[in-house]
Every structure is written in structure tokens, then in C-alpha cells.
Amino acid sequence: MTTAAAPMRLDVSSTARVPFGRLINVELRKLADTRAGGWLLISIVALTLLVLIIQLAVVLGNDLHPKFVDFLQGMNTPMAILLPVLGVLSITSEWSQRTAMVTFALEPSRMRVVMAKLVSLVIVSVLALVVGLVLGSVANVLYGSFSGNDLVWGSVGKLVLTYFVAYILSMASGFALGALFLNSPAGIVVYFAYSFVLPIPFAIGAALMGWFDSLRPWIDFNFAQSPLIDGTIQGSDWAHLFTSGLIWLGLPLVIGLWRISRSEVK
Amino acid sequence: MVGPMIKVEGLTRAYGSFIAVDDISFECRPGTVTGFLGPNGAGKTATMRVMVGLTPATRGEVTIGGMHYRDIPNPGRHVGVLLDASAQHAGRTGREVLEIGARTMGLPSSRVDEMLELVSLDSREAKRRVRNYSLGMRQRLGIAHALLGDPTVLILDEPANGLDPAGIRWMRGLLKGYADQGGTVLLSSHLLHEVEQIADEMILIGNGRIVARGTRDELLANATGGVSTTLVTALDNQLLASALAEKGVEVHQAGAGLRVSAEPVDVGRVAADKQIVLTDLRAGNEGGLEDLFLELTADSARETVPGAPVDIHPNEVPA
Numbered sequence: 001m002t003t004a005a006a007p008m009r010l011d012v013s014s015t016a017r018v019p020f021g022r023l024i025n026v027e028l029r030k031l032a033d034t035r036a037g038g039w040l041l042i043s044i045v046a047l048t049l050l051v052l053i054i055q056l057a058v059v060l061g062n063d064l065h066p067k068f069v070d071f072l073q074g075m076n077t078p079m080a081i082l083l084p085v086l087g088v089l090s091i092t093s094e095w096s097q098r099t100a101m102v103t104f105a106l107e108p109s110r111m112r113v114v115m116a117k118l119v120s121l122v123i124v125s126v127l128a129l130v131v132g133l134v135l136g137s138v139a140n141v142l143y144g145s146f147s148g149n150d151l152v153w154g155s156v157g158k159l160v161l162t163y164f165v166a167y168i169l170s171m172a173s174g175f176a177l178g179a180l181f182l183n184s185p186a187g188i189v190v191y192f193a194y195s196f197v198l199p200i201p202f203a204i205g206a207a208l209m210g211w212f213d214s215l216r217p218w219i220d221f222n223f224a225q226s227p228l229i230d231g232t233i234q235g236s237d238w239a240h241l242f243t244s245g246l247i248w249l250g251l252p253l254v255i256g257l258w259r260i261s262r263s264e265v266k
Numbered sequence: 267m268v269g270p271m272i273k274v275e276g277l278t279r280a281y282g283s284f285i286a287v288d289d290i291s292f293e294c295r296p297g298t299v300t301g302f303l304g305p306n307g308a309g310k311t312a313t314m315r316v317m318v319g320l321t322p323a324t325r326g327e328v329t330i331g332g333m334h335y336r337d338i339p340n341p342g343r344h345v346g347v348l349l350d351a352s353a354q355h356a357g358r359t360g361r362e363v364l365e366i367g368a369r370t371m372g373l374p375s376s377r378v379d380e381m382l383e384l385v386s387l388d389s390r391e392a393k394r395r396v397r398n399y400s401l402g403m404r405q406r407l408g409i410a411h412a413l414l415g416d417p418t419v420l421i422l423d424e425p426a427n428g429l430d431p432a433g434i435r436w437m438r439g440l441l442k443g444y445a446d447q448g449g450t451v452l453l454s455s456h457l458l459h460e461v462e463q464i465a466d467e468m469i470l471i472g473n474g475r476i477v478a479r480g481t482r483d484e485l486l487a488n489a490t491g492g493v494s495t496t497l498v499t500a501l502d503n504q505l506l507a508s509a510l511a512e513k514g515v516e517v518h519q520a521g522a523g524l525r526v527s528a529e530p531v532d533v534g535r536v537a538a539d540k541q542i543v544l545t546d547l548r549a550g551n552e553g554g555l556e557d558l559f560l561e562l563t564a565d566s567a568r569e570t571v572p573g574a575p576v577d578i579h580p581n582e583v584p585a
Contacts, residue, residue, distance in 0.1 A: 008271045008296055008450075010331025010344050010418065017339045018370060026370050035357035085570070098353035101320060102411070105347045106370045108319045108336040263314065265320040 018107050023116035028123060031090060040086055046132060047078035052139040058148055067152040069159060071143075076163055079128050083167055084195070087174030088126065088187040090117050091256075095182040100265045110261050112180075118256040121175060125167040129160065157163050158231050166229050172196070173221070179256025182263070194248065195222055221248035271296050271419055271450040272317070276326035278296065279312050286312040286475035289326070293454050294467075297420075299445045301465030302454035305563050309474040310454040311349065314423050318347050330419055342371040345419045346412035351404040351428070356397035360387060360407050364414060371415045381410035386436075401428030409437065421443065422453040426460045438464045458559045472563035486555055495550035496530045499523030501543045509540045525550055 016176040031037050053129040055074040059066045091114070094100040107113050144151040177194070178187035202220045217224050217240035224240040233241070269574040270293030279287040287309040294300040302310050315321035317328045318336040330338065330345055339345050354363050364378040382392050385406040398403065405428050412420060420441070424433045442464050445451050455461045461468060462482055470485075477484060499522055502505040507517045507524055513536060516527040523546060526533050530547055537544050 007269045007273055007329070007332050010271075010333060010338065012331075012333070012339055015339045015343050018372070022370065022372060026366055029369070030366060033358055033362050034355050037357075093355065097355040097357075098350070099355050101349075101353045102367070103351055104320060105318050105349070106342045106367065108338075108341060246309065262322075264315070264322070266315075 013100060018112075020112065020116065023107060023112060024119050024123070027090070027113075027116045027120040031086060031124065032119060034093070036088070037089065037094070040082065044078060044082045044086075044128065045135075047082065048132060048135055049076045051075065051078055052135055056139055056143055056146075059143060063147075065149060065152075066140075066143060066147070067154050068136065068140045069154055069156055071139045072132070072159060072163075074139070075132040075136045079132055079163075080166065080170060083125065083128060084170045084174030084191055084208070085188055087121055087171035088178035089184060090121060090192055091175055091178040091260075092182060092184040092187045096184045098266070104265055111257070114257060114260060118172070118175065121171045122168055123163035125164060125171060128167060129164055132163075133160065162229050162231055162233075166225060168251065169221075169225065169245070176249050176256055179260055180252040182256075182259060199223065218243045219247060221245055267482045268295050270294060270299065271331055272300075272421075272452060273329045274313070274317070274326070275328070277313060277316060277323055277328060278325040279309075279316055280323060280324045286474050287316070289414055290471070290476050291326075292469050292476065292479065294450050296450045297448050298389070298444055298466040299441055299453065299464050301461035301468040302325055302452060302471065303456070303458060303461055303468055304454075304471035304558065305456055305544040307419050308456075308471045308563065310456075310471060311423050312474075313471075314349060314421055314452075314454065317421055318345070318349070320349070338373060340415075342367065342415040342417070344415070344417050345421060346415065346417035348408040348412040348422045348425055350423065351401065351408035351425075354396045354404065354407070357395055359395050360399065360403070361392040363407060364410060366563060367411050367414050373414060377414060381414055384413065384440075385410040402430060402433055404566045405429055406433070409440075418448070418454070422451070424455060425453055426455060426457070434460060462555060470559060470562050477562040478558065482555065485558060488558070494527070494529045496526045496528055497523055497546070497550040498526055498530075498533050498537075498544060499546040500537060501545065505540065506542050506544075509536050509542065 032041055052071060052073050055071065057064075058064070059070075094103055103113055104110055140151060140153070143149075173194075174187070174191050177191050178184075181187045181190065199220070199222050200215055202223065206216045217237075221241075221244040224237070224244040227237040228241060272294035274290060274292050277287055277290050278285065290309075290313065292300075303311070304310050312321060315329070316323045317335060318341075318578065327334070335341060335345065358366075361378060361382065364381060365375065367469060368375065368378050382389075387406055387410070391399075391403065396407070399407065409422070409425060412422060422441075426437055429437060441451050441453065445466070446551055453461065453465075455575075465482070467481055468479065468485060469476055478488070480488070497520065498506065503519075503524055510517045510524075510528070510533065515532075518525045530549055534544070534547055537547075
């Protein structure tokens with residue numbers, strides 16, 4: 001029955017590999033086309049709006065004199081908190097919803113998929129920043145027309161750039177923790193514990209122990225990012241950022257990528 | 267004979283000391299449907315996952331069209347895969363699931379509409395989120411996804427699971443037509459009757475090992491130890507029984523007719539000679555395949571099988 005006939009060959013001569021740009025496009029789409037992803041994006045914009053409205057009400061009610069920068073700081077808060085969640089979900093949903101089976105069947109190179117996801121997150125950072133700038137500008141203009149005071153725009157270029165870098169770092173941290181756990185709740189909980197709970201013992205330790213105070217910038221990624229966000233970053237700050245980033249971003253990312261590339265997809 | 271399209275060679279997949287797939291080899295040829303049969307947990311899914319690179323093989327390899335799956339460019343255009351119809355994002359609409367597949371493969375949205383129509387999901391159903399789909403609808407969506415890229419090879423794990431009888435008939439026709447056009451189909455099932463009518467070749471697997479393989483007729487001949495059984499009913503059963511007994515053929519009363527240890531053609535010949543009118547004549551081995559399936563896979567099945575034939579020698583099954 002099994003006479004030795006030559007195996008059939010697939011004619012792949014006219015098929016190219018899936019272009020990287022198409023993978024990025026698909027990954028961007030996947031961030032928004034699910035119920036959870038769609039609502040998360042809507043929530044980010046809605047919360048940013050809400051924060052700016054409250055800020056407007058407060059500054060008008062108290063006759064304060066805010067600048068454009070102040071509104072940008074207002075919009076930054078919800079963005080900085082929620083964007084990393086998108087970073088976590090971008091990778092964990094493939095596992096918790098088991099779509100990785102289809103994703104990796106269509107693109108067997110798992111690292112290409114992961115890279116496309118990371119690039120799509122960078123694009124989302126840019127979009128978020130554009131939305132934030134537009135909303136912040138509208139808030140500033142509204143403030144001017146309601147209060148009758150002169151508008152202060154000032155130069156915000158450097159601040160916008162640092163926000164951009166901070167969004168990318170925080171989304172990448174979320175992604176790295178997501179890749180490490182490959183589980184949505186674990187990824188989100190650990191991310192928030194790391195960014196909101198961990199700073200407390202770090203701060204207490206630094207206040208009580210001199211040696212820990214000097215060690216802290218090397219191991220506390222959030223702390224090391226503050227000169228970046230203040231726009232005062234210089235010299236050894238970069239070394240702090242790099243070293244602490246290696247611990248909180250680099251290490252989980254490397255272990256996570258190793259897991260993704262090796263693990264059995266079920 | 268056409269060469270194999272899918273070639274599985276010495277494939278083994280172990281999880282620690284547990285061996286899910288134990289040194290199995292088989293081939294699937296273009297223009298045929300290969301049925302991959304076995305009870306739950308026999309190793310069918312693990313084998314299929316290795317085929318498409320989702321699970322690494324411990325030993326051995328699988329090639330599709332002479333290539334490893336990971337080396338096939340834009341594999342969705344060549345190999346249609348459905349491994350688990352439930353492995354879709356519950357919060358995504360059915361249409362969006364196909365849209366993502368089409369975009370990844372570089373296909374126009376019109377292809378999505380074509381596939382939705384092919385699997386009879388209407389536009390209202392396509393707009394619903396997958397969490398609200400029945401298993402049968404998910405299965406149809408999964409088949410649509412596997413066919414999106416117009417592949418030449420189909421690998422389907424339990425595609426009939428959850429389909430209603432009309433759906434199973436529809437799927438049989440679909441896969442048969444696909445193979446008739448030169449496609450290669452490998453489908454798994456734990457239910458014999460889902461597969462036996464369309465599979466050109468069947469591979470029976472139990473406990474990670476191939477226990478039997480062959481066409482339906484080859485397996486049947488083996489199941490009955492080469493002795494055919496015929497069920498026959500005549501206007502005058504007594505006369506037929508004595509005529510057959512004269513020929514030295516074993517005859518038993520069975521319901522309204524007779525069970526005869528001979529080929530239907532021989533029984534018909536005897537009846538013609540004696541001018542006996544027959545009202546029913548058919549091969550009586552039908553239960554044999556079911557028995558064979560249960561017997562061969564009994565070790566790995568969760569239930570023991572009462573009354574299964576014991577005169578089966580798996581090692582003698584033609585390879």
C-alpha cells in the first residue's frame with residue numbers, strides 16, 4: 001500500500017512570508033476589537049476627560065491660574081495608570097482566551113508576533129499622547145474663555161517627550177509582567193503592586209536606612225523614572241534608570257519571551 | 267500512486283514519564299480524507315498540535331508538502347487548521363475572528379463574507395460575540411477560519427463535535443468535495459460513525475500508539491478475521507437455509523431473516539439457482555468495525571467494553 005512515491009511538495013513559490021507591517025496592523029486591531037479591549041480604550045479617554053473637567057471646575061472655582069503644563073499633568077494621570085493594563089492584556093489575552101493557538105498557527109515565528117505587539121503598543125502610546133494633547137489643549141482654551149485670563153501655553157515639548165518615553169516604559173513593563181505570568185489577573189495585579197504598593201516600603205526603607213536610600217535609585221524603577229518625568233534627568237540618573245529597568249523590565253521580559261517561545265500552546 | 271502530502275515519521279511526545287504520542291508514523295495523500303480515530307486522550311490532539319508547531323516533538327518529525335510547518339511562508343494560505351473551536355476570544359464577534367485571520371493572510375474582506383456564507387452563519391449571527399455562540403456555531407466558525415486561505419491541506423481536530431446531524435452531513439459533503447478537488451484532509455474524531463463514511467483511510471490510535479490502519483474494507487475484513495457475514499431475508503427462509511446448508515455454509519436464524527457466514531454475492535447466487543425470492547440482502551459486518559474500534563482502543567478507553575470480540579490481532583493489521 002505504501003509504495004515509495006515521492007512526497008508531494010507544497011508550491012510556496014508565490015507565497016511570501018506575512019509582512020511585519022501586516023502583523024503590526026493586526027495586533028493594533030486586536031487591542032481594540034474585543035469587548036474588554038474596546039472598553040479599556042474608551043475608559044482611558046473617558047477618565048482623561050473626567051479628570052480635565054474636574055480640574056477645570058476646581059481652577060475656575062478657586063480662581064487659580066493654571067498653565068497648559070498643568071492640564072497636561074492632569075491628562076497624564078489616567079493615561080499613566082491605564083495604558084500599562086493594555087500592555088498586560090495585549091499578551092495575556094492570547095493565553096487566557098487561548099487565541100495563541102490561532103495566532104501562532106498563522107505566524108509560527110512567535111518572536112515576530114511578540115515584536116509586532118510591542119510595536120503596536122508604541123503606536124498606541126503615540127496615539128494616546130496625541131489624544132491627551134488635544135484634550136489638554138481644549139481644557140486650556142476652555143479655561144481661557146471661562147476665566148477671561150490670558151492663556152499660558154509655554155514650551156511643553158520636553159515634557160511631552162518624557163511622557164512618551166514614560167508611557168512606552170510603563171506599557172513595556174506591563175507587557176513584560178504579562179509575558180512572565182501569561183495570565184491576565186496575575187499580570188495586572190503584579191503590575192499595580194509593583195507600581196503603587198512597592199514604592200511605599202521602598203520609601204520607608206529609604207527614610208530609615210541611609211544605605212538603602214543610596215541603593216534605592218538603582219533598584220526602584222518607578223523612582224528612577226521620576227527625573228525622566230520631571231525633565232531633570234542627567235548623568236547618573238540614566239545609569240539608575242538603566243539598572244533598575246534591567247531588573248523590572250529587562251528580566252521579566254527575557255524570562256517571559258523565553259516562556260512564550262518554548263511553551264506549549266494549548 | 268500520488269506521494270504523501272503529510273508525512274509523520276516516528277513521532278513521539280512525552281510529558282515527563284507520560285508518553286502521549288508513542289513513535290507513530292503515517293501519511294496522508296492528496297485527494298483523500300484520512301480519519302484519525304481514537305478515544306479521548308489517545309494522543310490525537312497532541313499529534314495534531316505537533317503538526318502545526320504548537321507543541322514541540324520529543325522525537326520524530328512531521329512534514330507537510332515536504333516542509334516543516336514553521337518553514338511554510340504565510341501558512342494559512344497552504345494549511346487550514348482547526349484545533350479547538352472554543353479557542354477563540356469570547357469577546358470578539360464571529361466576523362471579527364475571520365477578519366483578523368483574513369488580514370493576517372492578506373486576504374480581502376470579501377473572503378470573510380464568502381466563508382460565512384459557506385458555513386451558513388448569517389450576518390446577524392456573525393455580528394454576535396463568540397461567547398454567545400453554541401458549540402456547533404463555534405465549530406462552523408472554526409471550519410470557516412480553516413478554509414479562509416483556500417489551503418491545499420486541512421488539519422481538523424474533532425470538527426464534527428457539537429454539530430447537529432444535518433451539520434455533520436453538511437461537513438461530510440464539504441470535506442469529501444474538498445478532497446475530490448485534490449485537497450488533503452486529516453480529521454480526528456472519537457466517534458467512528460462520523461468518520462467511516464468519508465474517510466478513505468482510517469488510522470486508529472489508542473494510548474498514543476497506532477493500533478490499526480487501513481481502508482474501511484480492510485479494517486472490516488480484519489475485524490471479522492476474513493470471514494464475511496451476510497444478513498438475508500427471503501420469502502421462504504426455510505428453503506434458503508437448507509439450500510445454503512447444502513453448500514456447507516453456516517446459517518443462523520436472525521430476527522426475521524438469516525445470518526450467513528458467506529459473501530452476499532454467494533448467498534445471492536444460491537438464491538438465484540434455487541429461484542428463491544429475496545426481500546433483503548446485505549453485508550452483515552457493520553457491527554464489526556465498531557467492535558474492532560472499541561476492542562483496539564479498550565486499553566485507553568475509560569470504560570471497559572463488554573462482549574467485544576477477542577480474536578483480533580492488532581499486529582496483523584495490514585500496514
